[in-house]
Amino acid sequence: MQRMVVLSCLVFFCAHPFAQAVSPNAEIIKTKVLSVHDGDTFTVEIDNEKERIRILGIDAPELEKGQDDCGGENAGNLLRALIDGKSVTLVRDDEESNRDAFGRLLRIVKIRDHVDVSIIMLVTGRAKVYQNTNFDLKSLYVKLARIAERSERGVWSKSCVEQTNEKNSSKDQKGADNTNIDYSCGHKLYCSEMETCEEAEYYLNKCQRTSLDSDADGIPCESICKE
Numbered sequence: 001m002q003r004m005v006v007l008s009c010l011v012f013f014c015a016h017p018f019a020q021a022v023s024p025n026a027e028i029i030k031t032k033v034l035s036v037h038d039g040d041t042f043t044v045e046i047d048n049e050k051e052r053i054r055i056l057g058i059d060a061p062e063l064e065k066g067q068d069d070c071g072g073e074n075a076g077n078l079l080r081a082l083i084d085g086k087s088v089t090l091v092r093d094d095e096e097s098n099r100d101a102f103g104r105l106l107r108i109v110k111i112r113d114h115v116d117v118s119i120i121m122l123v124t125g126r127a128k129v130y131q132n133t134n135f136d137l138k139s140l141y142v143k144l145a146r147i148a149e150r151s152e153r154g155v156w157s158k159s160c161v162e163q164t165n166e167k168n169s170s171k172d173q174k175g176a177d178n179t180n181i182d183y184s185c186g187h188k189l190y191c192s193e194m195e196t197c198e199e200a201e202y203y204l205n206k207c208q209r210t211s212l213d214s215d216a217d218g219i220p221c222e223s224i225c226k227e
Contacts, residue, residue: 023046023047024046024047024049024051024098024105025098026092027091027092028089028090028091028092029046029089029090029107030087030088030089030090031044031045031046031087031088031090032044032045032085032086032087032088033083033084033085033086033087033088034050035084036076036079036080036083036084037052037063037076037215037217038060038061038062038063038072038075038076038079038217039058039060039061039063039072039075039076039078039079039121039126039127040054040055040058040059040060040075040079040121040127041053041054041055041104041216041217042055042079042083042084044088044090051104051105052103052104052105052216053090053104053105053107053109054100054102054104054105054106054107055107055108055109055117055118055121056093056096056106056107056108056118056130056133056135057108057118057129057130057133057135057137057138057141058118058121058122058127058128058129058130058141059127059128059129059130060072060075060076060079060121060126060127060128061075061127061155062217062219063075063076069164069167070155070159070160070163070164071125071126071154071155071157071160074126074154075121075126075127075154075155078120078121078124078126079117079121079126082111082117082120083109083111083117086111087111088109088110088111088117089109089110089111089113090105090107090108090109090110091107091108091109091110092106092107092108093106093107093108093135093136093137094136095134095135095136096133096134096135102210102213102216102218103216104216108135108137116137118137118141119141119144122141122144122145122148123144123147123148123153124148124153124154125148125149125151125152125153125154125155125156125157126154126155127155128145128155129141129142129145183198183199183202183203183206185203185206185207188203188209189209189211190211190212191212191220191221191223191224194212194220194221194224196224197220197221197224197225200212200220200221200224200225201220201225203220204220
């Protein structure tokens, strides 16, 4: 079934091919994928420099150091099958920044010059729409994600939804236990100095201690934040 959905995407969602560019600030870039990290992040080489790419508009389950959010491994495997070692076209969106807070290039990713990788990830249920941003194709992505949700594919399956809800409930409870803690930006620099995940998140987001998030996935100090 998933293969049929992917093939349908390849047939119906097309656009015009793009010209080649080499600057990381360019509107359109053609390059080769060096490695895939998870379902929405990978590395390429642009102008003889390695650049980490965050696929614009989608949010795949986390996959880090063997710790798999429900569907994380499947999302990473699908993206790897689609783009790893292959040529891709990276397209900058007019409404979004060039880079995210972690220095990753934000790009729509196309294969064969015209097939939108995000569409494949969404309709197969391997990713959700990233809601905290605006981009040209957001309304289309939302419609496609709803198709996967109604069909209970991937991250929308009953087991994944239950697991995600349980995890969020546990996180909310943990946060409630620390609501009276008043953090401030001190001189702490390393994960070994953090007493809780909440403190690590505060230092990352409020104090801009990006060193706490070495893999730039938005989660600081995985040793204590992914327990």
